[in-house]
Amino acid sequence: MKILSKVIDKDHVISTLGSHCSLQVLKGAKDEGFKTLLLCEKKRESFYKRFKFIDDLFIIDNFRDLLNKNIETELLDKKIILIPHGTLISNFKLEELEKINIPIFGNKWILRWEADRTLKQKLMTESNFNTPLQINKKNEIKNLCIVKLHGAAGGKGYFLAWNEQSFEDGCKELIKQKVIKSEKELYIQEYVLGVPIFLQFFYSPLNKEVELLGIDRRYESDIDGIGRIPAHIQIKLDLDPSYNVIGNFPLVLRESLLQEVFSMAENFAEKTKQLVPPGIPGPFCIEGVYDKNGTFVTFEFSARIVAGTNLFINGSPYSDLLYNEPMSMGRRISREIKQAIKLNRVDEIVT
């Protein structure tokens, strides 16, 4: 384990896959004085070429080319540190990611706990989160439920069910669209009525502190568009909403809710240390719904940077309370790497 502190130095290059939040991550790296490299699919080259803070575009046909040993060696020679995000998780199997020899920022072992619904539930329960009821069998669906796929799908393919029949109808549709092969791939959760909120944190093992760097809500198609159609027309159209994330809105919470927000994140960071060492160095997101009593019900977490942080490239109201300079999540990652290199503590933040 100690080896990484010896090999990672300030000449290392911050790198990520060209998608999701790569612009923010590399802009932040540049602001912190690092060289940057984007792993870029050929089809997106002309887009990413526009951004001057990207020093090197490493062109590949497909993100999965990272599994090619020659490419891996080339990237190791270029001394990159890979910043994981949702696209990395959705393009690779966990076993593949765990075997990549390129240093990955954060705890790559915890990504499995994000992708696997059973592990995810365990971590949320052990962190004392209120979580929605999990429905194990389709014939137990009695109230409104949301049916989800495993992994980081960005809400794609989710559907609502209120009894066994509606579950089967939704499932048939996903099989027809070749999104899933069988209903075993689905996960049923009680639908929580309220407002969805995404809490963006950074945990620093160097100063042992959780920082709240931003809050957002998502703009999802077509669930957020359905309200634009009057109810009497909605009924006639027999609409089935989907939850595909298209963008994000910034948000602030009532200040009286913030204390609980910090304790949730602190509990979570502590539990990860026990269940998945070394814990959660770096960004994570707690995702849930505030119900009408102001109680937060957590339906998910992300164990890495989320795309909602793209809102705050120039800082957020919350990062502004902590830093006297624009501090995006991407920049915060590079600040931590820079500090860890200086203190010879890279092993605590890279796996």
Ligand code: AMP
């Ligand atoms: P996810 O990809 O799991 O973060 O969820 C995508 C979207 O589905 C969220 O932004 C929410 O709008 C909605 N959602 C997920 N789980 C629930 C839940 N248990 N109750 C209500 N809405 C949910």
